Amino acid sequence: MPHPLDADAVRTWCALALQALGRERERIDAINVYPVADGDTGTNLYLTVESAARAVEAAFDGHGASGTAPDLADAVGAMAHGALIGARGNSGTILAQLLRGMAEILQTEDGTGPGGSAAVLKRALRRAAESTYEAVAHPVEGTVLTVATAAAQAAERADGAPAAVARAAYEGARTALDATPGQLAVLGRAGVVDAGGCGLVAVLGALAGALSGEVPTAAITVRPDAPLPVAGGCPAAEGNGAGPERQHGDEADPDGDLDGPAFEVIYLLEADDAAVARLRTRLDALGDSLVVVGGDGLWNVHVHVDDAGAAVEAGIEAGRPYRIRITHFGTPDGGGRGARRRAPEPAARAVVAVVPGDGLAGLCAEAGATAVTVRPGEPPASGELVQAIRQANAREVMLLPNDPELRHTAAAAAEQARTEGVRVALIPTRAAVQGIAALAVHEPARSFDEDMVAMTSAAGATRYAELAVAERQSWTMAGVCQAGDVLGLIDGDVVVIGSDLAETAVTVLDRMLSAGGEMVTLVLGADFPDSLADRLERHVRERHLAVDTVVYEGGQRGAPLLIGVE
Template sequence: MDVLDAAAVRAWAVAARRALELARDRIDAVNVFPVADRDTGTNVLLTVTGGADALAAAPDAAGADEAARVLARGAMLAARGNSGVIVSQYLAGFARALVPAAGPADVARALVAAARAARESTGDPQEGTVLTLADAVGQGARVAVDAGAGLDAMLRQASADAHGSLAAISAAHPLLQAAHVVDAGACALLVVLDSLTAAVEGAEGDLDLDWLPAAGPRPAAAPDEGGAYEVMLLVSASGGEDLADALLAAMRRVGDSVAVVGTEAIWHVHVHTDDPEAAIEAAALGRREQVVVRLVDAPHLPGTWPVDPPERGSRWGVVACTPSAPLARWYAGAGAVALVACPEVPVRAGHVLRAVTDTGAASVAVLPGEVVSADQLGTLLDDEHAGPVVEVLGAADELAVAVAALALAGSEASAVRTRAAVEALSRLRVAEGADASAPAVVALIDVVRDVAPDAEAATVLHRDPLGAGVSAEVAAAAELRGLEVAFVGPTGRGPAVVVGLD
């Protein structure tokens, strides 16, 4: 093939998705940077899957540039993790530099532009990683074009050079060198680029992935030093202004592993932080949506999903929907994926499905709270998505979401715990007040206990930080009444205090 056209880009998307499905476990196995959370292969697969799905659903494009833009935008919207964000921006840079029918020199320029775009998307570019490998691919492509190579030969040569330099590139990074592994992000990008070569050559069958390390035990790595929570969200600009630099600067102030990618006035923001609320607030430079918060070391996708539809598994995931950014940390700490509603954009079924996938579980309990409408819930349950089995629990307000999250708390949520959460919600009795002092809270507990004498647990949802000694005094009073008490807050909104007994 002498030129890269729209049909070749479509073939590339299909081939890359299939290759990443096969390569995911091996790439995950060597993931130690920027955080050893064993999810780089999974994140890039989900990212590229989003792009491939968007391209498959779009009308036939007139040229390679148009098809690549659709692929890149779908990947950006679906991007997972630092690695997925970087790969999506690589695809966006590649697309922006393409022409409708791209010859060898055009594609080489696009590969150079892609490497530059990926580097610019990160808050702290690190050498010895996928960014260095992307530079090497672009340089190799230019050398091959200058030597007169056609499109097929140029891509083969650039890929071969990158494979040959992968070990040396990774050894230049201290963490990767100490762990004796190659960079997982670089491996994922090589799989994507090998798929481009295969598509241009019209190759059939699966890629040769024998060069990848075998999946096995997690390699040794230095202790993680980044933030405990991963925050990802979309930010769009109402006036079309470029928010990339401002978002990068804002995220650098609140965390690390920062990446910001965007196309057509919408940006995907990624950061690891110990203060999710600060990250969410710092992103309020435009309209915020699809705000997802979870623990960095939370479980990721099981088995072969999304290669095959998962069976109903024993471990359940939890999605807690909340309008309270301050509570995102609490829900994530309880083992849930927190989906935070911002005032600019209503929560839609697609946002919930994104959070559902991010639980990494084959079965997921969704706690809709006050932020997911009945119409969107109907769409969620009716949607024939290939993925986790979704069960929506009757948690219609913040207190109910908190009670259910407590019942499901931990990394071993199961069908048994899910039933326990449903039963807890059915027993829940509630009272609210305007005074969050200890005597007032204890009085509310007694009011509710009159109608729920058999209750065993109390949940205290508070809007503002509790005064000194309040928690201890309330807990002691609750213990005398045979109740275990959990404090949830501050929520930053709603009544001063809401007490629930079950």
Template sequence: MPDRRLDATALRDWANTAVGDLITHTDEINRLNVFPVADSDTGTNLLFTMRSALAAAESAVGSGDVSQLTAALSDGALHGARGNSGVILSQILRGLADVTASAAADTDGALADIDAVLLGAALRHAVGLVVSSMGGQLVAGTIVSVLQAVAETIQQWAADGAGLGEALTAGADAGFAALERTPDQLDVLAEAGVVDAGGRGFLVLVDALAATVTGHAPHRHAYEPGPPRIESVAAEPAPPQFEVMYLLADCDAAALDPLRTRLEHLGESVGIAASTADGDRYSVHVHTDDAGAAVEAGLAAGAVSRIQISVLNTGGARHSSGSWSRERAVLAVVDGDGAAELFGQEGACVLRPDAALADPANGVTARELVRALVDTGAAQVMVLPNGYVAAEELVSGCTAGIGWGIDVVALPTGSMVQGLAALAVHDPGREAVDDGFSMARAAAAARHGSVRTATEQALTWAGSCEPGDGLGIAGDEVLVVAADVAGAATGLIDLLLVAGGELVTVLIGDGADPTVADALADHIHRRHPGIEFATYPTGHRGDVLLIGVE
């Protein structure tokens, strides 16, 4: 398969893949985190920073100019930077933005894609930006060592005429080799028996980029803390108590050195990262025992916003609760373009089964569910599985989400019609337990069934069927056999209304006869006067119709 051009679409795909891969490797990276502070959050910080970059890139949809997209990635990372590693990542993306902006200016127009020469130059520029943001001193054995190895290798291969895919593959392998050397370069890593956590996280991003371009994901073994490679030295002083971060605007460049000096006096791991080469916005980071003084130092230099003060945890691995942008969200698993639009209009976040699956039932994996939970950006998430997530995957995914610090409530919706019933009573203003109970009760009260077309001759509880017959199904049993879909649907609706009801909802799937909605509306008007009837062309796969009665 030929290599893919690294154009705007490919860059968005890379950012999306990078977020997914960071979710997979976050625990691994966190366990490696011993430098500069053993607070077990490097993987989490990289993930949330990359999520912020991806969100900014997705908001720039429609632009085919690579320089505009890299600027969005850089800006999103700077504004959403988490921790020391997040600040570094923002500068790596800024390196990409600066170099592509310069290339676009040289061509007097939009930049269509990034080649090996540009990528190598961007990463080389990023090395300088990262070192500068961290005070001007390159510490061997850190993420900078891995970044430098990748940049140099890509530049060398590009100079020899290699294409982007070849150069990226070689660069990723060089990054892996550099990561393996980090314990030999930094005593604290050797003492803990680990490689550098930031370097491991950066390698995840490089591997994701290589996979995006070449179609082949490099295979890397998982890293776990091993036995110390050297004997531990005397105990180090206790690290600072707090991590302080904020955005700084309206700051004159002359004020940066005094600010850095003041922050270095107050603590360690000082980082001041600029948004653009000529901008006046900065992301400021420091570990300190005096959080108030660190903020005051920023106020003396400019306008401070988005202040984050967190207690540094040095007691071992943990999951961060994340930077949630809202209190509560509903995550609905749906199939079909119409269904995605319908649930989205009602305020739900949407997760869809893989479009390549012939049958979407139970088609969502735990990993996909975790990714969607994190992407909601909410501290509390009500999950509507709607029959598209197997029980074991649902439990596994929700448990992992809880481990991320998300309050996850999985509601018993076995069909999208039950999901709509639950969503109709959702009220984010109520307490979570009250909201969850009300939604679960509404879902349970919605009797539901489906209609599909028979594909073979068979004997059912409702009699024998032939290929092409309509089958009305409820509770996994065939209750109605009719000559066509409309006949099966009217028979099933009659059965569901035996116990009463005020509203019949029918979701019309992909390939259904467009006249079936009118036929059902006419039937309900004649046989069940006073009953409300609603149809939605959801375009779902599998069953032709999904029917609910409330």
């Protein structure tokens, strides 16, 4: 049965899009030849939509606690924000901007005007297509941009309810996708359609399904040598019969030149519009495939460069970059730009750790670990952890979730990685300080099982605490707290309610060390005063003999101080 364009439809749309991209992920990866033949477009789109879907579910959960349901504006706002913070790769970043463009219309128009909800959906699809061109520094036809425009044009010609408009957009996108090999030379040579456009077709098919109750099941044209002939609505173009080797190793630009930057750099950025405008100009001079999406002070930046450090420094000058991800496209055969690249040999063992701040991410990097940096209220999805495990490029991986709330997410990621041939040990770390302790005893030269036991033991022998500031009045195990109170938590439970950061920290330290300890680890938050850290070190030295203290600049938000006692 047709469904109105409301919050429930957005929720269903996200779920169906995630299912469709899950089915198509490997196939889209296999036809990924533009802008870089790195075989990850399907995965990046899946991770982006997974983040959007999680945000929508969180919006429903938040309203459910108050006995109300989110409205359309709440749902599409959550979807757009989730996609923005979780966008991966060139394709995922463009999809995030497309969803944001739709949200701009759906959040401000309620469908009561001329044409009703169908007219609003048409305008949303048109704004989505326009916004993608605004986000890309140098738009190229024959890509997802062309497919999005064709979808909007087809929607505008449609009559009837929102379901009919969505179906027309889907059909228009399919037709445009079939034509992409004739518009972009690299696609024609490889005999494939645009991978990003293929993903958009799947997403629009999910929208049509959410509004009509019938998920499209159009016939697919598949080359005889296509590696993954599965159903789902993303046809491979008839062409020259190029096989998978050609698809993954072909040129990255439409002119057939083998030149191309070595690194993909992605980060979230807190900055104002003027600073972002300057950033676009600077990054455009540094590399290519530049896409900057977002607004209202939060942006997702994506660029391909040879100098990854310069791209990050440009972000630092513009504002505050975080969740920085740098990916090498491969190891050059000849050692220079323009050489054909191959994937590096996998390492024997690696560590992947979830950390709450850039400082801890840097600490992990120094120790040779792959860090997944998160912010309060923005937990990583399982797909993001799987991607980090892949990025670690090792046959064996120690996974440190560092948060009890991530136990199931990390377990799902570990299981997925195991199906891909990676041996994964999930170390039961419940806090970042336990992760630091586990990382300190990590020894790749040991056997896998011995290393797992040593890291687990080190984590288990570390008690953890943190300071937090109460956002509202609430009941705790230590009594009633008021907004603005400083809370001291030990092993996850509130044990101290104070008014002063220093006094609360000292009380928590004394309580933890009353049971003994040899080492105190202090991880300072982004705004924690250095003078207070010195005071805490002095207190431990004077009051607790033979206890050493180590201090790290964690940079985390939300928790001014993390404490570990071993």
